[in-house]
Amino acid sequence: MTYTESSTCELAVIGTGMAGIAAAVFANQHGISTAQAGVSGGILYASGYLDLMGVHPMTVKKTWDDPWQAIAALVKDLPDHPYARLSTDDIRNAFDQFLETLDAAGLPYRRDPDRNTRVITPVGTVKPTYAVPASMWAGAAGLAEKTPCLLIDFWGLKGFSAIQIAETLRPRWPNLTCARIPFPSVTLTVDLFTEQMARSLEVPANRKTLADEIRPHLKGAALVGMPAILGMHRNAEIMADIENQLGCNVFEIPTMPPSMAGLRMKEKIEAYLTRQGVSLFSQKRITRVQREADGRFTLTISDPSAKDSGHTLTADGIILAAGRFLGMGLHADRKGIRETLFDLPVHQPRNRAHWHQEDFFDPAGHQINAAGLEIDDHFRPADRSAKPVYDNLFAAGSILANQDWIRMKCGAGLAIATAWGAVRGFMKAMKKSELGERQP
Ligand SMILES: Cc1cc2nc3c(=O)[nH]c(=O)nc-3n(C[C@H](O)[C@H](O)[C@H](O)COP(=O)(O)OP(=O)(O)OC[C@H]3O[C@@H](n4cnc5c(N)ncnc54)[C@H](O)[C@@H]3O)c2cc1C
Known part of the structure; x- marks a missing residue:
């Protein structure tokens, strides 16, 4: 395929960070024809450790040895957290299948399935x-x-x-x-x-x-x-x-970033997904998305350094895994925080004065770090009346609202589990078989 051709797929994944990778992995495992585009995201800075749930409540910095108990406590206290839209079995399945794929891609991981492990930071x-x-x-x-x-x-x-x-x-x-x-x-x-x-x-x-x-x-x-x-x-x-x-x-x-663990993951998993048939538009950005009369989306994929008009991709559905401010899925300016591709409603503090606490190290964190997209049970971005904006647009990863993954120590877990939820939402919307049973 040359760069200026057009193509079609069932699912377009926007983002090649941890959430985008996980979404492409799960979609591919379930036989969904998938295209993925993005520029290197936070993954290049990542330590390689995959956090599931380490700290809750943030205000008292309580750390947990059992991540599953931590998630149960979190979901009870913060029912709007994205983990609340998934069962423990969903999250376990998502991790199991993601780690199996990393292993197959040449990136073996170790864990105790029921416990957190204490590890050394840089x-x-x-x-x-x-x-x-x-x-x-x-x-x-x-x-x-x-x-x-x-x-x-x-x-x-x-x-x-x-x-x-x-x-x-x-x-x-x-x-x-x-x-x-x-x-x-x-x-x-x-x-x-x-x-x-x-x-x-x-x-x-x-x-x-x-x-x-x-x-x-x-x-x-x-x-x-x-x-x-x-x-x-x-x-x-x-x-x-x-x-x-x-x-x-x-x-x-x-x-310290950039880290070899992140680079290894990016290179190995991208090579693996390409071998598995995912159409990967590496180091490319989606510059425009248009909804067609039949409900499908047409995406313009461009090389940030090229002057041509870009590749046109038509997809039955989209998973938006564009990250937050670092990934550029969200943009903050004097008027507020906006989502950069679809102009979706963004859950955010009332005004800029509420973005940050006065104390940078305030254990409650900063409200801006819980800004993002609100979703329904199928991981579709929702409007202010909790209705999905589009029935075939889903979101995953750090772009989601009501979580502070850095302080809660749940970065990769949030990305992997919500990617699972978004792929399941897509499969339901497309009336494909259920995600959850172990299928190829
Ligand atoms: C310094 C650092 C250290 C970390 N350490 C850990 C750790 O120890 N443990 C842990 O679990 N997690 C860690 N993480 C977090 C983890 O790696 C992920 O970054 C995080 O989970 C968010 O992933 P994401 O995919 O949602 O977003 P991002 O990683 O931000 O990825 C967003 C993607 O969307 C793409 N994108 C945005 N807009 C467009 C567009 N218009 N067109 C195409 N693509 C677009 C970007 O190019 C990027 O590929 C760390 C992250 C950082 C930054």
């Missing part, structure tokens, strides 16, 4: 999450078991300090030591970037030099933690090689 704090990239799992286990561990950082890699992480973690993980080492074949004065480092470790000779640098610092450590730089496409193989050379387990710690 600055050494600990947070609850639900699913953990396999490359980071040994760190969570080491933290729980207080295994003697060596943390490594590199001359020239900014924003990742083994000493800072160790000092922050030491009250709960006493057996930590640190070392700063040179990165193979790079002089000490050069700035290092995680993507370059990851690609360079695809070369076996560089891995041998790295292991040789680390070995003298081991001094009894049974585990080695490093920034997430251990390969781009062959992470498992590269880790196994380094573990073999060191004779102990190794784990990755997420770095």
Whole structure:
């Protein structure tokens, strides 16, 4: 297909962040012909951890070991939260099927299906999450078991300090030591970037030099933690090689954005979805949507850097997973907050004076972070009288109202679960078989 041709599909997914990816995964699994367009979203900044539900109520910062109990409490207290439109079984099914797909795409995850796991952040704090990239799992286990561990950082890699992480973690993980080492074949004065480092470790000779640098610092450590730089496409193989050379387990710690975990997810899942037949318009924006007389939508897909008129896609239905302000699904200006493609009604504070609390760190959060699209039970954006604006337009992810995923620690969970709800809504509207039973 050349870029200027037109095409048709059953479902168009707007957005290639976590919610858009999950929607494309579920639609494809159910045999729906799917096209997807978007520019890299928050996924490039993501740590790789998939949070389901970690903190509720936000005001008292209560953290939960059991995410399912947390969701039950949340839904009781905040019945407008998007999770309230899904059953526990829906959310479990959504996660199970999404993790299976990540595995098939070459991104294995580990979890306890009924518990949150405590994991290490790039600055050494600990947070609850639900699913953990396999490359980071040994760190969570080491933290729980207080295994003697060596943390490594590199001359020239900014924003990742083994000493800072160790000092922050030491009250709960006493057996930590640190070392700063040179990165193979790079002089000490050069700035290092995680993507370059990851690609360079695809070369076996560089891995041998790295292991040789680390070995003298081991001094009894049974585990080695490093920034997430251990390969781009062959992470498992590269880790196994380094573990073999060191004779102990190794784990990755997420770095500050942009992160390898996010890049890996984006590249692997996009390649997988394309192989599965999803028409992917990567790094493209929808610049216009028009509703046809027969109810279908015609979307104009454009390359932000090109001057041609774009590709025309006609779809029976749309899932809008365009994110919030970072993704550009919402835009805030002096008049208020608006949805950028359809001009849908946006649930928002009365006026700008109510957007933010005076105290930036107010535990109640800022009202602007709960702005977004209100939906009905089928995940269709609704108007002020709670009626769907269009019967074949659905929404998923952070663009939805009445949630503050950053503070509640439910970013990926919200994206995955609501994508499930939106695909189910689409299937109902199109009178396709029920989503929920395990179908291909
Ligand atoms: C720094 C950072 C760290 C994070 N860490 C975690 C974490 O540790 N755990 C966790 O669970 N989650 C984390 N997340 C959150 C998670 O990765 C998702 O960003 C979040 O769940 C929202 O996803 P989304 O798909 O709804 O929106 P976004 O990621 O914002 O994606 C929106 C998409 O819509 C596209 N779009 C918008 N308008 C158009 C248009 N007109 N045409 C085409 N495409 C359009 C954008 O290009 C983008 O692809 C993190 C996010 C960030 C930013």
